[in-house]
Amino acid sequence: MPETLSEPPSQPQSQVEGGLPKYECWFCDTEWEGFSALLAHMETGKCVMRNKIHDLAFESPEYGFYGNRRTDKFAFFCFECKVQFTQISGLFYHVERTAACSYLLQDDQCLGCLRDFYIEYYDCPGTDSMGY
Ligand SMILES: [Zn+2]
Numbered sequence: 001m002p003e004t005l006s007e008p009p010s011q012p013q014s015q016v017e018g019g020l021p022k023y024e025c026w027f028c029d030t031e032w033e034g035f036s037a038l039l040a041h042m043e044t045g046k047c048v049m050r051n052k053i054h055d056l057a058f059e060s061p062e063y064g065f066y067g068n069r070r071t072d073k074f075a076f077f078c079f080e081c082k083v084q085f086t087q088i089s090g091l092f093y094h095v096e097r098t099a100a101c102s103y104l105l106q107d108d109q110c111l112g113c114l115r116d117f118y119i120e121y122y123d124c125p126g127t128d129s130m131g132y
């Protein structure tokens with residue numbers, strides 16, 4: 001298979017050393033350090049509907065690994081250390097900064113999958129009835 005150079009590079013993998021990867025908001029022209037910061041920005045409801053980020057977290061097939069129930073006060077927990085969180089951004093913030101739990105952000109782990117789930121969902125904004 002020939003390499004396609006127009007493909008964007010996959011996400012930066014360095015999570016702790018050299019700072020967190022940067023993410024741009026899909027809807028406004030802002031850049032955030034760490035996925036948690038982007039999620040916290042989205043949770044304010046400026047760029048997407050207020051509960052959308054929260055609700056989407058429960059639509060990922062992995063949600064049993066980090067979610068309690070959508071309506072619980074503490075709807076999320078860390079799979080590794082079982083700390084509870086009210087917001088998904090809080091959980092991401094925790095694992096981004098806790099060495100023992102940061103492996104959950106790897107591509108094949110629950111929060112890595114959730115991050116990809118959000119990215120895929122919002123990569124095509126406005127195409128809720130997408131044709132592929
Ligand atoms: Zn925004």
Ligand SMILES: [Zn+2]
Pocket residue numbers: 078079080081082083094095098101
């Ligand atoms: Zn933890």
